[in-house]
Amino acid sequence: MNKVFRKIAHRTSEYVGNAWAFLLAVALIAGWLVSGPLFGFSDTWQLVINTTTTIVTFLMVFLIQNTQNRDAKVLQLKLDELLRAVEAARNTFVDLEDLSDEELERLQREFVRLRQKLDQEARKPSRDAPNEEAGEIEERAAPQPEG
Numbered sequence: 001m002n003k004v005f006r007k008i009a010h011r012t013s014e015y016v017g018n019a020w021a022f023l024l025a026v027a028l029i030a031g032w033l034v035s036g037p038l039f040g041f042s043d044t045w046q047l048v049i050n051t052t053t054t055i056v057t058f059l060m061v062f063l064i065q066n067t068q069n070r071d072a073k074v075l076q077l078k079l080d081e082l083l084r085a086v087e088a089a090r091n092t093f094v095d096l097e098d099l100s101d102e103e104l105e106r107l108q109r110e111f112v113r114l115r116q117k118l119d120q121e122a123r124k125p126s127r128d129a130p131n132e133e134a135g136e137i138e139e140r141a142a143p144q145p146e147g
Contacts, residue, residue, distance in 0.1 A: 009066040
């Protein structure tokens with residue numbers, strides 16, 4: 001069941017995510033608008049577009065969510081692999097998606113502080129760069145955050 005749904009979701013996202021699908025949707029809406037005078041702008045005429053768009057939107061929510069979940073998992077696995085492969089990286093970051101919101105906010109504040117510290121260090125005059133005002137800026141390696 002999951003395999004079939006995944007294939008359907010993937011194919012559908014490819015079809016509806018291109019310019020031709022958008023143009024088809026615009027053409028359908030234009031056709032519906034043009035047909036308004038033929039049907040006297042009746043309640044049934046309005047109900048057709050309302051029902052159609054509601055059904056399509058309802059189904060697309062599930063397909064889009066499935067595609068986004070899959071893409072997020074793939075991206076997370078790739079990032080996990082990079083963290084494992086880079087010796088200087090903190091391997092404790094591999095499963096960040098399992099942390100609570102409070103723990104994620106704490107880590108974010110840690111990186112904000114680290115960035116501010118690096119910015120302050122970058123503004124200090126360097127002994128190794130005698131002509132810093134003329135555009136020579138020393139690139140500094142980011143120190144490893146504590147933890």
